[in-house]
Structures are given as structure tokens and as C-alpha cells.
Amino acid sequence: MWVITLIVGVWFVAAEGILLWFTFRYRKKDGVRAAYVPGKSFRQTGWILIPCVAILVCDLAIDAFGERVWKTIKEKVPPAQLQIGVEGRQWAWTFTHPGKDGILGSPDDIVIPNEIHVPVGENVAFTLGAADCLHSFWVPELRLKQDAVPGRHIQGWFRATRPGSYGVLCAELCGVAHGLMRGTLYVDTEADYERWLDSRIAAQPASQAAAFQAAPTPAPQPAPKTGGKS
Amino acid sequence: MSEATILEPPLDPPRAAPPAAHAGAHDDAPHGFWSTYFFSTDHKHIAKQYLLTGLCMAVIGGLLAHVMRMHLAFPDRAVPGFGEVPAGTYNALITMHGTIMIFFVAMPVLLGGFGNFLIPLMIGARDMAFPRLNMMSYWTFLVSCLILLGSFFVPGGASPAGWTAYPPLSANVAYSGAAWGVPLWIAAVALEFVAFLMGGINFITTAINLRAPGMKMFDLPMMVWMQLVASVIFLFSVGPLVAGAVLLLLDRVAGTGFYNPGAGGDPLLYQHLFWFFGHPEVYVILLPGLGIVAEILPVFARKPLFGYRMVVYATLATGVLSFIVWAHHQFVSGIDPRLASAFSITTILISVPVAITMFAFVATLWRGAIELKAAMLFAIGMVGVFFWGGVTGIINGSAAADIYVHDTYFVVAHFHYALIPPVFFSLFAGIYYWYPKMFGRMLNETLGKIHFWGTFLFVNVTFMPMFGLGLRGYPRRTFDPRVFAHLGDLHPLQLAATLGTIGLLLFQIPFVLNFFGSLRFGAVAGKNPWRANTLEWTVPSPPGHGNFEGTPVVYRGPYEYSAPGRDADWFPQDVAPGRPL
Numbered sequence: 001m002w003v004i005t006l007i008v009g010v011w012f013v014a015a016e017g018i019l020l021w022f023t024f025r026y027r028k029k030d031g032v033r034a035a036y037v038p039g040k041s042f043r044q045t046g047w048i049l050i051p052c053v054a055i056l057v058c059d060l061a062i063d064a065f066g067e068r069v070w071k072t073i074k075e076k077v078p079p080a081q082l083q084i085g086v087e088g089r090q091w092a093w094t095f096t097h098p099g100k101d102g103i104l105g106s107p108d109d110i111v112i113p114n115e116i117h118v119p120v121g122e123n124v125a126f127t128l129g130a131a132d133c134l135h136s137f138w139v140p141e142l143r144l145k146q147d148a149v150p151g152r153h154i155q156g157w158f159r160a161t162r163p164g165s166y167g168v169l170c171a172e173l174c175g176v177a178h179g180l181m182r183g184t185l186y187v188d189t190e191a192d193y194e195r196w197l198d199s200r201i202a203a204q205p206a207s208q209a210a211a212f213q214a215a216p217t218p219a220p221q222p223a224p225k226t227g228g229k230s
Numbered sequence: 231m232s233e234a235t236i237l238e239p240p241l242d243p244p245r246a247a248p249p250a251a252h253a254g255a256h257d258d259a260p261h262g263f264w265s266t267y268f269f270s271t272d273h274k275h276i277a278k279q280y281l282l283t284g285l286c287m288a289v290i291g292g293l294l295a296h297v298m299r300m301h302l303a304f305p306d307r308a309v310p311g312f313g314e315v316p317a318g319t320y321n322a323l324i325t326m327h328g329t330i331m332i333f334f335v336a337m338p339v340l341l342g343g344f345g346n347f348l349i350p351l352m353i354g355a356r357d358m359a360f361p362r363l364n365m366m367s368y369w370t371f372l373v374s375c376l377i378l379l380g381s382f383f384v385p386g387g388a389s390p391a392g393w394t395a396y397p398p399l400s401a402n403v404a405y406s407g408a409a410w411g412v413p414l415w416i417a418a419v420a421l422e423f424v425a426f427l428m429g430g431i432n433f434i435t436t437a438i439n440l441r442a443p444g445m446k447m448f449d450l451p452m453m454v455w456m457q458l459v460a461s462v463i464f465l466f467s468v469g470p471l472v473a474g475a476v477l478l479l480l481d482r483v484a485g486t487g488f489y490n491p492g493a494g495g496d497p498l499l500y501q502h503l504f505w506f507f508g509h510p511e512v513y514v515i516l517l518p519g520l521g522i523v524a525e526i527l528p529v530f531a532r533k534p535l536f537g538y539r540m541v542v543y544a545t546l547a548t549g550v551l552s553f554i555v556w557a558h559h560q561f562v563s564g565i566d567p568r569l570a571s572a573f574s575i576t577t578i579l580i581s582v583p584v585a586i587t588m589f590a591f592v593a594t595l596w597r598g599a600i601e602l603k604a605a606m607l608f609a610i611g612m613v614g615v616f617f618w619g620g621v622t623g624i625i626n627g628s629a630a631a632d633i634y635v636h637d638t639y640f641v642v643a644h645f646h647y648a649l650i651p652p653v654f655f656s657l658f659a660g661i662y663y664w665y666p667k668m669f670g671r672m673l674n675e676t677l678g679k680i681h682f683w684g685t686f687l688f689v690n691v692t693f694m695p696m697f698g699l700g701l702r703g704y705p706r707r708t709f710d711p712r713v714f715a716h717l718g719d720l721h722p723l724q725l726a727a728t729l730g731t732i733g734l735l736l737f738q739i740p741f742v743l744n745f746f747g748s749l750r751f752g753a754v755a756g757k758n759p760w761r762a763n764t765l766e767w768t769v770p771s772p773p774g775h776g777n778f779e780g781t782p783v784v785y786r787g788p789y790e791y792s793a794p795g796r797d798a799d800w801f802p803q804d805v806a807p808g809r810p811l
Binding site: 009011016023051070073143149172 | 317318320321391396398399402405406407491492495496497498531533534535536537538539540562563567568570574575578579581585586588589590592593595596598599610613614617621622625628629630633634636637638705707709713716791793794799
């Protein structure tokens with residue numbers, strides 16, 4: 001991002017500067033006639049084409065940088081210490097945490113609306129689904145954004161590096177209460193996370209997990225890999 | 231230089247017979263009031279109809295924006311003159327603002343208005359190739375406008391599904407709650423595209439076949455080139471969208487499942503169909519805007535357009551590239567992430583041909599004799615503001631950076647910076663420049679300059695803060711910022727943007743006064759008030775039915791200003807070599 005901003009910033013300032021300079025420098029003066037510069041010869045068009053070759057080089061540099069980041073974030077899902085299910089529906093997020101056994105889809109799963117807990121510094125893999133229309137799982141502070149598409153279970157990952165609580169937003173227009181659809185991501189220390197897990201397990205009636213089968217199950221066929229990171 | 235010395239025609243112009251395609255296209259029988267002003271087949275009247283309809287829609291679209299912005303700045307108060315803005319209404323507002331501004335303002339004004347008016351005049355033709363089709367195009371468009379506006383008043387209100395109308399939200403009444411609004415939206419948009427399809431076919435046929443004798447393709451004014459390429463882009467891209475819209479309508483009213491995963495469909499299919507059209511559409515709008523600027527800069531700098539052929543080739547390259555960038559709207563939409571790398575490269579590459587065109591515009595000013603008339607101010611302003619849209623497009627185009635800024639106010643700021651210059655700046659530039667030709671009178675320059683500086687200032691006051699909002703994580707399409715804790719301290723930026731909108735609307739008043747006042751009180755324009763070279767300035771203002779007395783003959787390109795060896799600093803396209811003016 002900083003690389004891009006720097007590159008395009010330099011170009012932008014140069015272009016606007018030259019535009020302003022030309023505008024004021026070559027205002028009409030009495031007795032001064034405009035020069036006939038049709039820009040046909042190669043010598044003249046060079047003033048355009050050479051900067052554009054430079055732009056091409058900058059473009060490719062931006063792509064090369066961006067490609068590396070993109071690959072890390074979206075294409076390679078690293079081994080994760082925690083698996084979480086995320087589902088968007090009008091207009092709430094449902095998060096499924098694995099219980100003590102660490103396996104999603106087992107009876108001790110913890111299903112909570114609009115609240116997600118993860119231990120700090122660990123890779124968290126998520127499976128993202130949508131129950132009705134498109135939603136987008138967005139945690140601005142974590143630079144994490146991925147659309148949830150009905151009919152697909154999209155894999156992704158993130159790693160939160162700083163404890164605290166962060167807003168979970170929906171970034172895809174999903175109906176009347178789209179603007180109210182929010183959740184909270186709690187990034188806990190390891191001890192806090194264990195304590196929270198224990199309290200949830202104690203609070204959760206045994207029947208609830210069985211009744212709540214809304215948790216996304218792994219996709220039947222290989223789904224496109226997508227994700228995010230801190 | 232006085233008018234009299236300018237307007238003398240060549241002594242012995244080689245007259246050619248009118249092209250055969252035109253014989254019988256116009257009867258010379260007297261026309262009644264209705265057939266002249268309403269059901270006219272004259273491209274100039276159709277152009278004015280398109281222009282005025284588009285400007286009326288712009289007023290509606292602008293007022294919708296005003297209501298939204300007032301609500302965002304003062305979310306706990308009713309908007310004066312409108313009332314409370316509940317969430318559902320807010321979604322309808324954003325949908326209709328986007329739809330109106332892109333499809334019902336930008337296209338009718340830039341293509342329907344300026345394209346219709348200028349293509350025949352600039353190439354020396356008596357009218358469009360198919361005048362009746364042209365009239366039908368306008369009336370189809372008007373019906374689509376009425377359907378769209380009518381959807382405000384049906385039960386459930388206008389479509390709240392976003393201007394992109396992504397299913398399943400748009401395909402299922404249970405999700406969106408608008409039983410009538412969405413089908414009407416689909417019908418209006420599809421009908422509008424039928425209208426522009428008729429117009430586009432007309433543009434292409436006319437520009438290629440009805441050029442005046444002697445006018446080679448590389449003698450075409452840049453405006454005609456840009457309209458031609460824009461029409462070709464539109465022609466090739468609109469099919470998938472209309473197909474997509476029909477499938478959506480079937481999903482909605484006939485219970486099919488093209489986009490319904492429960493019935494074996496896929497919502498992403500619609501996104502691909504939509505953006506395969508939707509992104510080229512940006513260039514359908516941008517190119518005519520660039521064309522207007524390309525006409526105005528040489529006239530007021532008294533210089534040839536720098537690198538004419540280079541700009542033509544760059545335009546063609548832009549057109550081709552515009553077809554392979556659509557998936558950059560879908561980096562985080564659930565497509566295979568490996569696709570993103572390829573689309574990131576093509577998206578960023580399109581900056582090269584566009585940069586060639588923009589740099590050529592800047593180079594046109596170099597060593598010129600620049601007169602800052604209102605038209606020129608808007609043209610230079612277009613170039614200046616568009617650079618913002620261009621460089622921020624690189625940030626969106628890079629897949630990795632897009633993850634964060636996607637669907638935030640950063641994108642809102644970016645596309646307003648990318649679309650307001652070609653639509654509104656070049657629209658105003660074009661009106662200040664061609665108004666004398668359209669209506670026979672001059673616009674007031676002082677009011678024009680007030681209009682420019684106010685508009686220029688407040689466009690930036692409105693949209694500059696949005697970059698900041700987006701970078702701080704402010705989502706677009708969020709009707710109440712108080713819901714999210716981290717958005718509370720961004721309120722001053724929202725307030726600034728709203729004040730910008732108010733300023734922007736107020737500074738359109740001088741323009742409206744000028745536009746209607748000058749119809750009556752403006753100075754009489756004469757044939758060629760700007761001493762311009764292109765053919766539309768060789769006929770009376772406003773031109774009569776059938777445009778040209780005889781068929782003009784073209785001897786040179788459109789931008790021969792300050793040519794060496796001539797006393798006059800201009801050299802109209804139809805003046806034979808060696809003849810004085």
C-alpha cells in the first residue's frame with residue numbers, strides 16, 4: 001500500500017504540477033503566437049511515450065509487490081491452530097467455535113451470534129458461508145475482507161497480533177438492516193481465551209449444539225481458497 | 231478578427247452530390263410544431279431532447295445525493311424538505327442515485343446529447359444514417375426514465391438492491407422487501423440499453439459511412455473517434471448485461487434459479503455478467519468526456535492536439551483493454567483468488583493508454599496561447615480532477631490493496647473522482663463551448679467562471695474527505711454511522727462532505743440562470759465565435775434542418791492551429807489549401 005501510494009503520489013504531483021505550470025506559463029499574451037507542435041514525430045511523442053514506459057514499469061512493480069502480499073493473504077492458507085465457522089445471515093453473524101475437542105461440527109461446538117473469540121498470535125482458519133444473500137466478512141483493523149456467497153464455503157485465515165476488541169462489519173449490501181449488521185472480534189490472551197471457553201461450555205446447555213446445525217460444514221467439493229491475515 | 235472575414239466560403243468548392251444513403255431521408259416539406267420540437271427526426275433536436283432529459287435527471291440524482299448526505303451528516307434529524315430517512319429508504323436512495331447518475335445522466339448527456347448533435351455536424355453529414363431509429367431511441371429512453379421514476383411511487387418503493395442489483399438480494403422479494411421496485415428497475419435499465427443500442431448502431435454507421443468527401447478516418451475530430459469507440463465498446467459489452475438482467479427478471483418473477491444456489495445456480499454468475507458490461511461502461515462514459523476535452527483544449531490553446539494518431543491508438547487500446555478488467559470488482563467476492571493476479575495486472579495496465587491520452591492533453595497546452603474561457607476552465611479542470619481518479623484507481627486495481635479499501639468510502643471517492651470529471655466537467659465544458667452552436671447565443675462568461683470555480687472547489691470539498699473516511703475503515707452503504715464505535719470520530723469528515731454537496735448544488739444555480747437566461751439575453755453568436763476548425767462551425771448557429779447547404783469538402787485534419795506560414799492562427803477543415811480565409 002505504501003509502495004503504491006508513493007509511486008502514484010509522485011506521478012500525481014508531477015502531472016498536476018506540470019498541468020498547472022503550463023496553464024499559467026502559457027496564458028495568452030499579446031503578440032505571442034502559439035507554437036505549432038502537432039506531436040507527430042517520434043522525437044515529440046517521446047515526451048509522452050517515455051513517461052508512459054516509466055508508468056508501465058511502475059505498474060509492473062506495483063503488481064509484483066501486490067502479488068506477494070495477495071498470495072500470502074488469500075492463496076496460501078497456512079496450518080491453523082484454530083478452526084472457526086462464520087456465517088452471515090440477514091442481519092447477524094453467527095460464529096461457531098470448536099469446543100474443547102478443537103473439531104468443528106462436533107457436539108461440543110459453541111455457536112454464538114455476533115461474537116467471535118480468538119487467542120492472540122495464533123493462525124485462525126475460517127470457513128465462511130451465507131444463509132440468504134451476499135454478505136462480506138470484514139474486520140477493518142485486521143485488513144480482513146471476504147464476501148460470503150450463498151452456496152459456497154470459502155476458506156480463509158487471519159492472525160490477530162494485538163489483544164483487544166474489534167468491530168466485525170458487513171461490507172456487502174444485504175438488505176434493510178445492512179448498516180446495522182455488526183459483530184465483535186475479541187482477541188484474547190491464551191489464558192483469557194481458555195477461561196472464556198470454559199465459561200461458555202459451562203453456560204451452554206447440551207441440547208443447544210445439537211439444535212443449532214446452522215454451522216457451515218466443509219464444502220463437498222474443493223472450494224476456492226480465500227482468506228485474510230492480520 | 232471580425233465575423234465577415236471569417237465566414238466567406240471558398241470560391242470554387244468542389245461540390246459533390248449528397249451521399250446516396252441520404253436521399254429521401256429528409257423531406258423538405260414544412261414541419262409543424264409537434265414534428266419539429268417533439269417527434270423530430272432531426273439529430274439536433276433529438277440531441278437537445280437527450281440533453282435536457284439528462285439534465286433533468288441530473289437534478290433528481292443530485293437531490294437524492296443531497297438527501298443522503300444530509301442524513302449522513304445529521305443521522306438523528308429529519309432531512310429538511312424530505313423527512314426521516316429510514317434504512318430501507320436510504321438503500322433506495324443510494325440505488326437510485328447510482329442508477330440515475332450513470333445510466334440516466336452520463337449516457338444520455340454525453341452520448342445521446344453531444345454524440346447526436348456533433349457526429350453529423352463534425353463529419354459533414356446532413357443527419358444520422360437512420361433518423362427514424364434515432365427518434366425511436368430517444369422515445370424508448372424517455373419511457374425507461376418514466377418507468378424508473380415511477381418506481382418511487384409503487385408499493386414498497388424504489389429498488390433498494392444497490393445500483394449493481396446483486397442477487398440473491400435483488401432476486402428474492404423476501405430479502406429486499408421491494409416487490410415492485412426491483413422488477414421495474416430491471417425493466418427500466420434493460421429498456422434504456424435497448425435505446426442506446428439503437429443510438430450506438432446509428433453512431434457507428436454514421437461515422438463510418440457518411441463522412442464528407444476528403445475526410446479520412448484520421449481527419450475525424452477526436453470527439454467522433456471517441457464516440458465511435460465508445461459505441462463499439464457499448465455494443466460488445468451490453469449483450470451479457472441484458473442477458474444477465476433477463477435471467478434476473480426470470481429468477482424474480484418466474485421462479486427460475488440461475489442465480490439461486492438452492493436451485494443449482496450461482497450468484498457470482500450475475501456479478502460476472504454485470505461487470506463484463508459494467509466496467510467497459512466506465513469507458514463508454516469516459517471516452518466521450520475525453521472527446522469533448524480534446525475538442526476544446528486545442529481551440530483555446532490555439533495549438534494542434536498533441537499526438538493525434540497516438541491518442542487514437544491509445545483510445546483503441548483502452549477500448550480493447552476495458553474488456554479484460556471486469557473481475558477487479560470481484561477480488562474479494564469469492565472468485566478463485568488465482569484469477570485476481572491476472573485481473574490485477576490487466577487493470578493496472580489500462581493506466582498506460584489512458585495516461586498517454588491525458589499526457590497528450592497536458593502537452594497540448596505546452597507553448598500555447600491559452601485563453602481561460604469557461605469552457606477551457608472546465609476542460610482543464612477535467613484533466614486535473616481526473617488524475618485523482620486515475621491514481622486512486624491503481625490502488626483499487628492492485629488486488630492486495632483492494633482487500634482493505636473495497637466497499638469503503640475510498641471506493642466512493644475514487645469513482646466519483648473518476649466519473650465526475652468526464653460526466654460533469656466535460657458536460658459543462660461542452661455546453662459552454664457548443665451552446666452558441668446549439669442555440670445561436672453566447673453564454674455569459676462571468677457566470678460561467680463563477681460556476682467553474684464553485685464547482686471545482688466543492689467537488690473537492692465533497693469527495694476529498696471520503697478518501698480519509700475510506701482509509702479509516704468507513705463502509706459505504708451504511709446508513710447510520712452511530713452503530714459502529716470506530717466511526718464516531720470520523721463525523722467531521724462526513725460533515726465536510728455534506729457541506730461540500732450543499733455548496734456544489736448551490737453553485738449550479740449560476741449555471742441554470744445562465745443556461746435559460748442566455749437563450750433570450752445572450753449575445754448573438756454568429757457561425758464561429760471561437761475561430762475553430764471543425765465542420766460544425768461552418769454552418770449557421772443554430773444549423774437548419776439538413777445542416778449543410780452543400781456537401782463540405784475536407785482538406786485537412788481538425789486541429790491545424792497556428793500552422794506555420796499562415797497569417798491566421800486557424801485553418802478550417804473545409805478551406806482549400808492556398809486560399810486565404
